[in-house]
Amino acid sequence: MKTLMQRLSIIFLVMAAAVFVQIADAGAEEGSCILQATNDDVFIIIYDLNSDGSRRGQIWEGRINAGQTARIVTPHGQFDYDYNSQPDTDQPLSGGTERWCNNDEVILVP
Numbered sequence: 001m002k003t004l005m006q007r008l009s010i011i012f013l014v015m016a017a018a019v020f021v022q023i024a025d026a027g028a029e030e031g032s033c034i035l036q037a038t039n040d041d042v043f044i045i046i047y048d049l050n051s052d053g054s055r056r057g058q059i060w061e062g063r064i065n066a067g068q069t070a071r072i073v074t075p076h077g078q079f080d081y082d083y084n085s086q087p088d089t090d091q092p093l094s095g096g097t098e099r100w101c102n103n104d105e106v107i108l109v110p
């Protein structure tokens with residue numbers, strides 16, 4: 001009887017730990033990441049990339065002030081971007097690089 005109670009206690013603890021891990025990870029989702037502007041404000045347009053690395057469409061556009069963040073979700077877990085590192089000045093956008101986006105990883109832009 002004592003070993004049965006010990007086994008049930010262990011099973012309960014393992015199940016409770018599994019539930020805790022799932023709850024702790026509930027905020028992050030596959031294909032999600034946090035964009036953070038480095039030292040300057042930036043205007044940025046985010047494009048989804050498919051598995052071949054081809055642009056599929058625009059998924060986000062906006063200004064991120066220095067040190068601030070914006071959360072995005074990419075359907076295929078990959079994106080690239082165009083940006084203006086002087087958003088208060090009318091100038092052509094520069095091209096960024098392809099990036100992976102997953103589990104709310106912080107990505108510095110530009």
